[in-house]
Structures are given as structure tokens and as C-alpha cells.
Amino acid sequence: MTKAQPSSEAGRPGFVWAAPALVFFGMFALLPMVAVVYLSFTEYSGISTPVWIGLENWRKLAADPLVGDALRLSAMLTIASWLVQTSIALPLGVFVAGKGRTRSVLAAIFFVPLLMSGAAIALLWSTLFDPNFGLASIVGPLIGLEDGNIIGDPQLAFYAVVVVIAWQFMPFHTLLYQGATRAIPAALYEAATIDGAGRFRQFTAITIPQLRDTIITSSVLMLVGSLTYFEIVLILTGGGPGTATRILPLHMYLTGFRSFDMGYASVLAVLLLAIGTSLSLVVTKATGYRKMASQREGL
Amino acid sequence: MSSIIRAHRVAVAGLAALALVGLSGCGSSGPGTASAQGGDGAELQLWTLQNEGINGVQQEAVDRYNEGSDDKMVLSTYVNDPYKAKLQTAIGSPNAPSVFYNWGGGNLKGYVDAGQVTDLTAAFEASDVKERFISSVVDVATIDGKVYGIPMQGVQPVSFYTNKDVLKAAGITEFPVTWTEFLAMIEQLKGAGVQPIALAGSQGWTELMYVEYFLDRIGGPEKFQAIAAGEDGAWTDPAVVRSMEMVQELVDAGAFGSNYAAVSYDNNGSQALLTSGKAAMELMGSWEVTSLNDAFPAFLEAGSLGWADFPAIEDGAGDPANIVGNPSNFYSVSARAADPKAATDFLLSQMASDEYVDGMIGVGQVPAIMGLEEKVNVGKFAEFNAFAYDRVLTAPVFTQSWDQALPAALSQTMLTNIQQVFNKQMSPQEFADAMDAAA
Numbered sequence: 001m002t003k004a005q006p007s008s009e010a011g012r013p014g015f016v017w018a019a020p021a022l023v024f025f026g027m028f029a030l031l032p033m034v035a036v037v038y039l040s041f042t043e044y045s046g047i048s049t050p051v052w053i054g055l056e057n058w059r060k061l062a063a064d065p066l067v068g069d070a071l072r073l074s075a076m077l078t079i080a081s082w083l084v085q086t087s088i089a090l091p092l093g094v095f096v097a098g099k100g101r102t103r104s105v106l107a108a109i110f111f112v113p114l115l116m117s118g119a120a121i122a123l124l125w126s127t128l129f130d131p132n133f134g135l136a137s138i139v140g141p142l143i144g145l146e147d148g149n150i151i152g153d154p155q156l157a158f159y160a161v162v163v164v165i166a167w168q169f170m171p172f173h174t175l176l177y178q179g180a181t182r183a184i185p186a187a188l189y190e191a192a193t194i195d196g197a198g199r200f201r202q203f204t205a206i207t208i209p210q211l212r213d214t215i216i217t218s219s220v221l222m223l224v225g226s227l228t229y230f231e232i233v234l235i236l237t238g239g240g241p242g243t244a245t246r247i248l249p250l251h252m253y254l255t256g257f258r259s260f261d262m263g264y265a266s267v268l269a270v271l272l273l274a275i276g277t278s279l280s281l282v283v284t285k286a287t288g289y290r291k292m293a294s295q296r297e298g299l
Numbered sequence: 300m301s302s303i304i305r306a307h308r309v310a311v312a313g314l315a316a317l318a319l320v321g322l323s324g325c326g327s328s329g330p331g332t333a334s335a336q337g338g339d340g341a342e343l344q345l346w347t348l349q350n351e352g353i354n355g356v357q358q359e360a361v362d363r364y365n366e367g368s369d370d371k372m373v374l375s376t377y378v379n380d381p382y383k384a385k386l387q388t389a390i391g392s393p394n395a396p397s398v399f400y401n402w403g404g405g406n407l408k409g410y411v412d413a414g415q416v417t418d419l420t421a422a423f424e425a426s427d428v429k430e431r432f433i434s435s436v437v438d439v440a441t442i443d444g445k446v447y448g449i450p451m452q453g454v455q456p457v458s459f460y461t462n463k464d465v466l467k468a469a470g471i472t473e474f475p476v477t478w479t480e481f482l483a484m485i486e487q488l489k490g491a492g493v494q495p496i497a498l499a500g501s502q503g504w505t506e507l508m509y510v511e512y513f514l515d516r517i518g519g520p521e522k523f524q525a526i527a528a529g530e531d532g533a534w535t536d537p538a539v540v541r542s543m544e545m546v547q548e549l550v551d552a553g554a555f556g557s558n559y560a561a562v563s564y565d566n567n568g569s570q571a572l573l574t575s576g577k578a579a580m581e582l583m584g585s586w587e588v589t590s591l592n593d594a595f596p597a598f599l600e601a602g603s604l605g606w607a608d609f610p611a612i613e614d615g616a617g618d619p620a621n622i623v624g625n626p627s628n629f630y631s632v633s634a635r636a637a638d639p640k641a642a643t644d645f646l647l648s649q650m651a652s653d654e655y656v657d658g659m660i661g662v663g664q665v666p667a668i669m670g671l672e673e674k675v676n677v678g679k680f681a682e683f684n685a686f687a688y689d690r691v692l693t694a695p696v697f698t699q700s701w702d703q704a705l706p707a708a709l710s711q712t713m714l715t716n717i718q719q720v721f722n723k724q725m726s727p728q729e730f731a732d733a734m735d736a737a738a
Binding site for chain 1: 383390501502556563572712
């Protein structure tokens with residue numbers, strides 16, 4: 001049943017080693033993807049049987065006034081999440097990577113949101129955003145919003161969502177940066193100190209370049225992650241007010257599981273799949289992520 | 300034997316095992332179906348919504364039924380939003396429940412059209428309990444002349460809930476019965492420095508209640524009946540546009556304050572406004588009373604809670620005695636029920652039984668049953684229950700909440716659009732046109 005294989009590969013992992021994982025991937029990733037493509041050509045409410053209607057759902061996509069907005073909002077959310085989270089998580093990670101009791105205690109506190117479920121976080125924040133009794137009623141007047149109307153305002157609601165999502169995911173990225181920073185050999189900093197480099201110079205000339213691969217990893221996770229992420233938006237604003245925070249994945253969910261239009265929701269799912277895949281391909285290609293080699297060797 | 304071949308063998312065995320797991324997973328039968336055919340000793344799944352008080356009464360009904368039957372009824376409870384999605388995916392599958400909770404109207408019609416619901420007409424007509432149910436409520440689960448659901452919990456008309464202390468402090472002794480008086484009261488309350496109405500505007504269904512009453516009072520119930528029937532031009536009717544104009548007039552008058560779009564009902568945001576005295580009233584379904592009692596018991600103990608009918612609109616075509624809301628919720632028998640006859644027997648023998656009705660009244664529900672004038676007037680919420688029961692009995696028409704009466708996709712679009720009208724992002728005419736296009 002087997003072909004003889006080159007002796008150099010004897011005992012090395014072959015195709016069969018990957019089989020269980022491939023079967024799982026096939027059953028729970030590829031098969032649903034194929035099914036979704038099929039469903040996108042049908043009219044299907046979740047009950048009864050799917051009826052083949054050809055390209056009708058895809059024509060609906062062109063006519064759907066919400067899709068353009070949803071795409072724009074998703075793009076904005078992805079970029080804003082990346083900017084906010086990276087610009088805070090990186091310095092924070094480097095900070096808590098240092099030695100000292102205070103830093104360890106702070107690191108433990110920063111870690112807390114990561115332990116909470118997304119739904120719990122969204123419920124917590126929706127109470128904080130209550131304009132009459134929540135934190136918004138205290139903070140609002142300080143930032144020029146007398147009535148504390150933050151998540152009820154079409155513009156501000158979007159930023160509120162960015163903040164809450166950042167609050168949830170920053171700890172994870174901080175952790176990545178903390179670990180990566182600790183892996184930077186102390187010798188580099190010692191040498192720099194002898195050369196007379198100050199702390200800021202050390203940060204820009206040693207820490208940042210050494211963190212390059214971590215920055216790429218963290219960015220890919222953030223970009224692809226925030227493209228498909230929606231549970232906080234669902235609970236916090238439900239896509240509102242009106243459609244002000246109806247990002248693409250939420251549009252898909254509401255179409256599928258509130259309007260029970262699974263056919264058109266599948267069209268949106270295919271769209272998301274295409275965008276998500278291209279985005280991660282582009283990012284990995286552009287950053288040389290694939291060629292990324294361990295930097296520990298040869299140092 | 301080389302290590303490669305051994306690895307292969309192991310992997311193949313592993314694959315075979317996986318395939319088996321996969322196959323049996325796909326083919327596994329849901330509760331009931333395996334043992335279903337006989338009728339003797341079948342397990343019947345009953346799916347209903349989670350509610351502490353009501354679930355207890357339902358469990359007792361199930362226990363009473365199980366005692367006298369070979370079949371075994373099993374109660375499973377779910378929370379609201381996930382339930383709808385779960386039912387939608389389960390009902391056509393082998394995992395379908397035998398008896399399921401639903402909202403009647405368009406919600407139930409979707410399942411009926413898909414051939415997933417058992418027609419109860421013959422059994423219902425033949426039974427002696429038919430006369431006991433309030434017929435306007437049974438109508439909501441009657442589709443094309445056939446009965447598909449039995450009312451299983453309290454009637455839920457929508458009315459105004461007031462903070463009596465706030466009204467009194469502003470010098471309002473009688474709740475207005477006409478719209479002109481109502482607008483005058485809004486000004487009076489604003490003058491007294493309170494927000495006249497609490498509105499949980501982050502959730503479209505709370506805003507829908509105003510639209511439902513406006514259209515009913517202005518154009519009469521026929522206008523929504525035309526919409527529900529999908530008649531051409533029903534959404535662009537002048538009465539619909541006028542209703543949405545009245546919404547924006549109320550918004551412009553400052554009746555809801557300025558930050559209503561950020562207020563949520565789910566975290567008691569609007570109730571907190573009402574009970575704290577920052578707002579004077581809220582338009583809500585009758586569940587408001589038990590809900591307030593859970594979240595703000597002191598408010599009820601102090602006797603501060605009042606209630607009132609939605610005012611009449613001068614020159615309107617609708618009868619001011621009409622009400623809107625949820626006539627009831629229903630149990631329907633799924634077409635895949637393990638034993639449809641047993642499931643039907645359960646509904647007809649238990650849902651109008653004295654024990655069940657008394658139990659429901661005991662937890663603050665007002666069942667859709669005739670002749671309860673005396674019975675509902677007891678307990679902690681006696682006065683309110685008597686009010687709600689009287690309204691349902693005497694209302695010429697009880698219009699079902701639009702988001703339940705319309706198909707799911709249309710009602711989602713409608714809720715989003717209503718929110719945009721309240722937020723002034725959409726004009727009344729644009730609303731009518733957008734809904735006309737979507738219907």
C-alpha cells in the first residue's frame with residue numbers, strides 16, 4: 001500500500017501525519033466553505049430545502065444599499081483597530097517586559113480583559129455607556145457631550161466600538177510584545193549603552209527592529225481578526241443607531257439569523273471569505289512573513 | 300515492517316474511526332425520533348422561553364400530563380434571541396421539538412408555509428376547551444382559517460406606564476385621553492424640568508410601539524392589515540406617512556429628551572429613567588410590571604407605578620379602545636413531532652386547565668381565557684391585571700406587534716428604518732418609500 005520513499009525522509013513526518021488535521025480541516029473548514037458557495041445560489045430560510053435561484057442573490061448584492069456602507073465601516077474598523085491597538089500594545093508590552101514588582105503587578109492587571117468573554121465585556125460596556133446613569137453621564141459633559149449620548153450618536157458610536165474592541169484585545173497583543181521583548185538579548189542593550197545610546201535611541205534602534213516579526217504577526221492577527229469580528233458590535237449597538245455600526249460580518253449575521261435570508265447571507269459570507277483571504281495573502285507577501293526565519297540562531 | 304508502513308496503518312485506522320464518528324454524528328437521531336413511531340412511551344420535547352415564574356407552572360403542567368400518559372413530555376428552556384435562531388435551524392431537522400413556543404402571526408406562518416407545523420383545527424374544534432380561549436387571541440395563530448397554535452401564556456397589551464409622583468409634582472392629576480391634551484402634558488412636564496417620556500431607542504422595537512398606535516389611531520387597524528397582507532401601496536398610505544410625521548413631531552417636541560438613541564431596555568436604562576423620576580412615563584408591553592418588580596421593587600412598593608391607555612387622536616379613524624401588543628404566545632405542534640396526537644392532547648388538556656390558569660395568574664400572567672374577571676383580580680398585581688384583562692376583553696381589535704406579524708426579513712428592515720426616522724436620519728416619506736420597496 002505504500003511506495004518506497006527516499007531513505008533521507010525515513011522517520012520524518014510524511015503526508016499521513018497531516019491526515020487527521022487535513023480531515024478535520026476538510027470537514028469543518030473546506031466543506032462548509034463549499035456549502036456556503038452553493039447556498040449563495042439558492043433561496044434558503046434555514047428551514048425547508050434550498051431552492052436554486054442562480055445569480056439572483058448576487059444581483060441583490062449590487063443593489064443592496066447597505067453593503068457599500070458595511071464594507072467602508074469594516075475597512076475603517078480594521079484600520080482603526082490596528083492603529084489604536086498597535087500604538088498602545090507595543091509600548092505597553094515593552095514596558096511590562098522590564099524587571100520590577102510594579103511592572104509585574106501592572107502586567108497582571110492589564111491581562112484581565114483577556115480572561116473575560118466578549119459577550120460579558122459588551123454587556124459591561126453597554127451599561128457604562130448608558131447616557132443617564134452610566135460612566136457616559138459623567139465623562140460626557142467633560143468632553144463636550146452634555147447628554148452623554150455616545151453610542152446613540154452615528155459618528156461616535158463607531159469610535160466607541162473601536163475603543164471597546166481595543167480594550168478587549170490589547171492585553172493579548174501586549175503579551176505578545178512582552179514575550180518578544182524579553183527574548184531580545186541583553187548584550188545588544190549593553191553594547192548600545194557603552195556606545196552612549198539613550199533609552200529612546202535604544203528603543204528605536206534595537207527594540208523596534210528586533211520586534212519586527214512580532215509586529216507582523218500581531219498585525220496579521222489584528223487585521224484578519226477585526227475583519228470577521230462582530231460579537232461586541234452585535235451586543236453593544238446591534239449595528240445601530242440605524243446602520244451606523246453595521247459592519248460586514250454583522251450585516252451577514254443579521255441577514256442570516258435575524259432576517260433568515262440564508263442565501264443572501266451566504267453571498268456576504270463568500271465576500272468576507274474572499275476579502276479575508278486576499279488580505280492575509282497580501283499582508284504575508286508584503287511583509288515577507290513567509291520567509292520569516294528564527295533570529296535566535298547566529299546571534 | 301518499516302516504521303512508515305506502521306504509521307500508515309495507524310493513520311488509516313485513525314481515519315476509519317474518524318469517518319465513523321463523522322457519519323454517526325451526521326446521522327444521529329434527535330430526541331424522540333428513534334422511539335417515535337409507536338406512540339407508546341415516546342419522548343416529546345417541549346421548547347419554551349426561559350422565565351423563572353412561568354417555567355415552574357409549565358413544569359407542573361408537564362408533570363401532570365406525564366402522570367396520566369405513557370409518553371414522556373420533557374421541558375427545555377431557552378433565552379429569547381438565540382431561541383429564534385435555534386428553532387429556525389432545528390425545526391426542519393431530526394432534532395425538531397414536538398411542541399414549540401412561538402409568536403403566532405408571520406413568525407408562525409413562516410413555519411406553516413414550510414410545512415413544519417401540524418394543523419390543530421379538527422382537534423381544537425372538537426374539544427370542549429375551544430370556548431374557553433379568547434377568540435381574538437386564537438386568531439393570531441390561525442392561518443388561512445386553520446388553527447396552528449394554542450395560547451400558552453398571558454396577554455401582553457401595550458400601554459403607558461407612569462411615575463405617579465412625577466406627574467403629581469408637575470401638576471398632572473388625570474392622564475390625557477386626547478392627543479392635544481397629551482402634547483400639552485409634554486410641555487407641562489418639560490416646564491417642570493423632567494424628561495416627559497423614557498425611550499429605549501437603541502432598540503427599534505420600543506420605538507415601533509409608537510408607530511403601531513399612531514397608525515391604528517389615525518387610519519384604523521385596516522391599514523396594518525393591508526400591510527400584513529402584502530397589499531400594493533400599503534406602506535405608502537398617507538396614514539403611514541402621517542404616523543411617521545407624528546413620530547418626528549414628538550421627537551422635535553423634546554418628548555424623549557436628546558440621548559434616547561443610546562438608552563437600552565435590556566440593561567434597564569429606560570426603566571431607571573422612569574423609576575428615578577428623571578422621566579415621567581414609558582410606553583411598554585404589560586411585562587413592564589413584573590420586570591419593574593424584579594429590577595426596582597421599591598418603586599412598586601411605594602405605589603408610584605401608574606398605567607394609562609394610549610390617547611385617542613382627534614379626527615382619527617381608529618377606535619381608541621383598540622390595543623396593540625402581543626395577544627399571547629403560542630405552543631404549536633411540529634410536523635415532525637414524535638407523537639402529534641399526544642402533543643395535541645397535551646395542549647388541549649393542559650393549556651386551559653384550572654391548575655395551569657391559576658398557576659399563570661399566580662406568577663402575574665393574565666391568560667387568554669374567558670371569564671377570569673374575578674380570578675385575575677388577586678395577588679400583588681391585582682389592580683393591573685384587572686386593567687390588562689379588561690382591555691383585552693373589550694378591545695374591538697388587538698393588533699399584533701408588527702415585528703411578530705411580518706416576515707422576519709421585512710421586520711428587520713422596518714426596525715432599522717424606524718430607528719432612522721426617530722434619529723432624523725430618514726424622513727417619513729423616505730420611510731414609506733423604503734418599506735414599499737422592501738415589501
